[in-house]
Amino acid sequence: MKRIFLCTVLTAALVGSPCFAKAKKSSASKQELVPAPLRSDSAAPVAAHPSPYNFPGVQYPRIEEDSRVTFQFKAANAQKVQVSINNVSYDMTKGDNGVWTYTSEPQAPGYHNYWMVVDGAVVLDPATNAFIGYGHMCNGFEVPEPGVSFYDLKDVPHGDIKIKNYFSRTENSWRHIFVYTPPGYDANTKMRYPVLYLQHGGGEDERVWTEMGRTNLILDNLLADGRVKPMIVVMETSSVGPLPTGPRPAGAPGGAAAPGAGPAADAPRGGGLPGMGAAGNAYGKLMISDLIPWVDANFRTVPDKDHRAMAGLSMGGFMTASVTMTNLDKFSYIGLFSGGTQGGGGPRGASAATNAPAPQPAALDLKTIYNGAMVDPAKFNREVKVFFFSGGTVPPIENPETLKRHHEQLIAAGITNSYLYISPGTSHEWQTWRRSLYVFAPLLFR
Numbered sequence: 001m002k003r004i005f006l007c008t009v010l011t012a013a014l015v016g017s018p019c020f021a022k023a024k025k026s027s028a029s030k031q032e033l034v035p036a037p038l039r040s041d042s043a044a045p046v047a048a049h050p051s052p053y054n055f056p057g058v059q060y061p062r063i064e065e066d067s068r069v070t071f072q073f074k075a076a077n078a079q080k081v082q083v084s085i086n087n088v089s090y091d092m093t094k095g096d097n098g099v100w101t102y103t104s105e106p107q108a109p110g111y112h113n114y115w116m117v118v119d120g121a122v123v124l125d126p127a128t129n130a131f132i133g134y135g136h137m138c139n140g141f142e143v144p145e146p147g148v149s150f151y152d153l154k155d156v157p158h159g160d161i162k163i164k165n166y167f168s169r170t171e172n173s174w175r176h177i178f179v180y181t182p183p184g185y186d187a188n189t190k191m192r193y194p195v196l197y198l199q200h201g202g203g204e205d206e207r208v209w210t211e212m213g214r215t216n217l218i219l220d221n222l223l224a225d226g227r228v229k230p231m232i233v234v235m236e237t238s239s240v241g242p243l244p245t246g247p248r249p250a251g252a253p254g255g256a257a258a259p260g261a262g263p264a265a266d267a268p269r270g271g272g273l274p275g276m277g278a279a280g281n282a283y284g285k286l287m288i289s290d291l292i293p294w295v296d297a298n299f300r301t302v303p304d305k306d307h308r309a310m311a312g313l314s315m316g317g318f319m320t321a322s323v324t325m326t327n328l329d330k331f332s333y334i335g336l337f338s339g340g341t342q343g344g345g346g347p348r349g350a351s352a353a354t355n356a357p358a359p360q361p362a363a364l365d366l367k368t369i370y371n372g373a374m375v376d377p378a379k380f381n382r383e384v385k386v387f388f389f390s391g392g393t394v395p396p397i398e399n400p401e402t403l404k405r406h407h408e409q410l411i412a413a414g415i416t417n418s419y420l421y422i423s424p425g426t427s428h429e430w431q432t433w434r435r436s437l438y439v440f441a442p443l444l445f446r
Contacts, residue, residue, distance in 0.1 A: 031386070036423065040147040043146035045066070051141040061114070069103070070104075074100070086112055087134055109143050112141055113133040114141060115136075115139055128140075133204055133208070134203045136203075150218060150222075159181050159220055160186070161179070161180055162180075164176075164178075166291070166294040166298075167290075175236065175291070176236075178207065178236075185232075189300075192301060195307065197287070198311055198312065199320055200237065281322065288330060309445070312340065313338055316337075316339070317338060321334070321340035325370045325373040331384070332383070332386075336389040337432070342406075364409045364413055384417055386443045387419065388421070389403065389421075391423070392423045393425060394426060
């Protein structure tokens, strides 16, 4: 993939100077977006080095100074070995020692999934860490962006990632969540916090916003700069399924599940494409009935809609739209990263598989888009303080022109709480979503 460096695409009304502890307001009392930092032309390149996810002493994958990546894989008896980078396979060359080698084109900055294909079989590179993506375990590598450090580990106060389990009566099963608490949460026992519910993409789960997205580091650094309000972030999979048969799971809290509770039988797991349909409604029921009450009971939250946000990437954007637009009494902040907009963006699912670009938007019908939530623009603006959506510039899945047009249509229709951010030079990938979180988080809970 060629690297493309473009200016951040924002409508003129949204361009502004950096915001600090108190968000700067425009004449229309609208917060101003602060784009994510990009590589400076004056920044020195990073010298060639092993990927940070390699085991100690392992040299490959190696990130070259020009952002190419060199891979090696030993398979002396294999007939054909490929490396698949972000689900695109490239042939490797076999050396006399049985080691296969490939050096990629320059890669965009940030995290990328990869895996090996050995004589047609998908296998992991054994000497580097594995992460979930594309519906299976993958390896990963990280390309630095010289001069950019908003998602790096720094010497600032750090929050914690707490791994918790709670029981869902809706699904009649235990659920597994990751929860970020800001620095000082455990010490400041009288302080209560707003909550952001953050969703993954298709083929992923609750781990990815920490492992690849670096949510905790982004928020730690923004907090240290006085740019965001301290907040709790809850990360859970939206995967739901039919109620399990048989007795209640051992150790589950008492009480029967509500009659008819549980997601629809056709609700997809993992990498499905829920849109505004049954799966979104199923997870929405679980979230409203089980997850939010459990979080409010077990963490020091401010348990009202003005202190509650939801956002997600790709399929998680569709899930976010589905849940929030039908529960506007529960959420005041909505973030759709590379998915979920009706009239823009593309899912990490069906469109990704076909490489079909997102269609150009038709004229907006406020009675039908977003489940009719915007039919009364003034009411929507009162209920939702921030409606944010974003995407990258590199096709085929990202479509910035469609997003810009959708944003313009929303503003023209009176949806004045609409915000758009375009990530320059990135595709349907983690650098787009890290940047989106960086831009979105300072808008929250003002």
